[in-house]
Amino acid sequence: MSDCLFCRIIEGNLAADRLYEDDLVAAILDINPRAPVHFMVIPKEHIADVRDLRGEHGPILSRMLVVAAKVAKEEGVGESGYRLAFNVGPAAGMTVNHLHLHCLGGRPLGPEG
Numbered sequence: 626m627s628d629c630l631f632c633r634i635i636e637g638n639l640a641a642d643r644l645y646e647d648d649l650v651a652a653i654l655d656i657n658p659r660a661p662v663h664f665m666v667i668p669k670e671h672i673a674d675v676r677d678l679r680g681e682h683g684p685i686l687s688r689m690l691v692v693a694a695k696v697a698k699e700e701g702v703g704e705s706g707y708r709l710a711f712n713v714g715p716a717a718g719m720t721v722n723h724l725h726l727h728c729l730g731g732r733p734l735g736p737e738g
Contacts, residue, residue: 629671630721630723631667631671631721631723631725634651634653634667635651635667641653641654641656644664644696644700645692645695645696647688647692648669649668649669649670649685650667650668650669650685650688650689651666651667651669652664652665652666652667652692652693653667655727660729660731660734661730661731662697662700662702662707662728662729662730662731663727663728664696664700664727664728665725665726665728666689666693666696666725666728667723667724667725667726668682668685668689668723668724668725670682670685671723672685672723672724673723674711674713674714674719674724675711675713676713676714677724689726690709690726693709693726696728697728700731702730705730705731706730707728707729707730708727708728708729708730708734709726709727709728710729711724711725711726711727712727
């Protein structure tokens with residue numbers, strides 16, 4: 626989708642600090658970090674949000690979680706802990722309508738982040 630920010634990043638039309646990339650997902654640094662470590666894992670397939678997931682998206686979701694754990698370890702928070710979060714809709718703070726998994730760590734996050 627040419628009007629989707631994350632699709633444009635995935636396609637290479639917008640620059641982003643990539644931490645990981647494979648055939649299904651990419652991990653990039655968040656441009657407005659909420660913690661010392663804050664990156665997102667984004668599927669290459671455009672999926673608007675969690676509400677649009679279907680059974681056949683299982684491999685993408687699995688890869689997103691595996692990559693989040695791998696990159697968290699590489700970023701130094703694998704042992705101390707980190708938070709994984711999907712925002713769903715504007716009331717949850719979702720600003721880009723493309724499924725993405727936030728990973729935050731590097732400081733105590735508390736119950737709400």
